[in-house]
Amino acid sequence: MKFLGNIEAKIDAKARVFVPVAFRKILQSAGQNVLVLRKDIFQDCLVLYPLHVWDDVVDKLRSRLTRWDREQQALFRQFVVDAERLEMDANGRILIPKRYCQMAGITSDVRFIGVEDTIEIWTNNSLEQTLIPAEDFGSRIQALMNDEPQNH
Template sequence: MLNFLGNIEAKIDAKARVFVPAAFRKVLQSSAQTVLILRKDLFQDCLVLYPESVWDEVVEQLRSRLSQWDKAQQQLFRQFVADAERLEMDANGRILLPKRCMQMTNIASDITFLGVGDTIELWTREAFEKSLIPAEDFSLRIQDLMNNNPGRE
């Protein structure tokens, strides 16, 4: 099972390449995941890296909820996959970020890799900090969530 954890800052070079952090590369290599799919997040101003197997599960889950005979649903699926880019790490563990994806999220030279379970998010530091819930609100929300879900410990 893939489990990325960490908040790691990195620099993008002049050719738009960036090293996937070593901790994340180890997880990918241990599960023989060399192909990554990059797509802008649906809700946040960041990019999401999906290991290919995770992407395949996401696409299958989406497709299973959509009818291929419904025009509007087909358009949703088409747009979801059209925004995706297939990436491969080079021998040094770098990926090439497509300029179009960088522009969508205002990513320039500094980037923050955030491990989020089975995916990796790529943020500008400013956008990431802006997305965070204030500490007191965060703790109250976690408390509410955990107290209102009996049976989950």
């Protein structure tokens, strides 16, 4: 399941928003009506995980941590405490809890960004502030890809 796209949307007064059709079709074809919402660890955006992707992430994190270490258990707890299970309604909408809107500074206009196996929800301003200038982006990608072994 791979999401790709940059789609604008509006959140209504009740904090409901339609999951973009392109993303909804991918979710529905995989039988994924349940999503997990969490604020991103590094950026001021929200991340939607299809339930099976969330389960994989939590399992991977848990496998690297022990329940019997106070700091590691606190780290795990902090990761999962801010997660919320959401279900798309029959029209393909989700209800974003108000506290998540506040965490990400979301008021009405948002962008859904497909990022591999997750979907990010951004405000336009927040997204623009995180993007790398085009010239720097090109240089960084070039350096990264030139370090990769050549496949012929």
